Amino acid sequence: MDAALADILTGAWATLTRGAADRRSPVHTPVIASIGTSTGSDATPDARVMVLRHVDPAAATLRFHTDARSPKCRDLDGRPVAVLAYHPGQAVQLRLHGRARIVTQGPEADAAWAASTPFARRCYLAEHPPGTPLPAPGSGLPADVEGLKPSEARLLQARPHFALLLVTIHHIDWLHLAQTGHRRARFEAADGWRGRWLVP
Numbered sequence: 579m580d581a582a583l584a585d586i587l588t589g590a591w592a593t594l595t596r597g598a599a600d601r602r603s604p605v606h607t608p609v610i611a612s613i614g615t616s617t618g619s620d621a622t623p624d625a626r627v628m629v630l631r632h633v634d635p636a637a638a639t640l641r642f643h644t645d646a647r648s649p650k651c652r653d654l655d656g657r658p659v660a661v662l663a664y665h666p667g668q669a670v671q672l673r674l675h676g677r678a679r680i681v682t683q684g685p686e687a688d689a690a691w692a693a694s695t696p697f698a699r700r701c702y703l704a705e706h707p708p709g710t711p712l713p714a715p716g717s718g719l720p721a722d723v724e725g726l727k728p729s730e731a732r733l734l735q736a737r738p739h740f741a742l743l744l745v746t747i748h749h750i751d752w753l754h755l756a757q758t759g760h761r762r763a764r765f766e767a768a769d770g771w772r773g774r775w776l777v778p
């Protein structure tokens with residue numbers, strides 16, 4: 579890989595890492611795309627915004643948090659996933675492809691749960707899975723925690739619903755828009771990373 583490509587790859591991982599740490603970064607809320615299984619057909623695409631929680635460039639993984647009962651978990655666990663982010667300041671689009679894993683137990687899930695705020699953990703107290711029909715507008719939260727910070731004891735009841743979505747990236751498509759000429763590169767993970775230039 580030439581030096582310019584190596585710099586772009588390093589920069590892409592730095593943008594993602596900053597995106598996880600900085601809630602004002604546009605990369606903080608990428609789009610996660612999946613192939614649906616809920617209709618019984620593999621042909622239904624779906625996509626949703628999620629908060630990027632952590633990035634490990636060395637392991638090429640991204641971490642998100644979600645409700646283990648949500649339909650996306652079924653669509654994503656052990657399956658291909660695309661992650662899309664656009665950074666307007668850099669005029670850079672990142673299209674990442676990888677494989678997803680849903681993790682509900684173990685030290686990594688426990689640590690992420692412990693590091694989440696009480697209000698973030700409260701979401702997982704919802705009585706029914708995300709996407710369940712409601713008779714009227716509502717949060718889905720039980721009445722005793724609506725609008726309140728739940729006690730630690732109450733929040734423990736939400737822990738079984740908390741899941742990590744871990745994405746291991748194997749391709750990165752980087753696109754930079756510029757009046758002087760757009761640039762595009764594609765990186766592939768194979769015993770380290772390989773990169774090449776593409777027509778934008």
Ligand SMILES: Cc1cc2nc3c(=O)[nH]c(=O)nc-3n(C[C@H](O)[C@H](O)[C@H](O)COP(=O)(O)O)c2cc1C
Nearest residue numbers: 607626627628629643644645648649650651708709
């Ligand atoms: C700014 C923003 C951030 C969001 N962050 C998350 C998140 O971190 N985890 C999550 O599960 N859903 C998040 N959502 C909600 C999802 O986009 C989606 O509506 C929900 O998870 C249900 O998705 P599903 O039906 O595909 O399972 C976020 C939505 C927005 C608008």
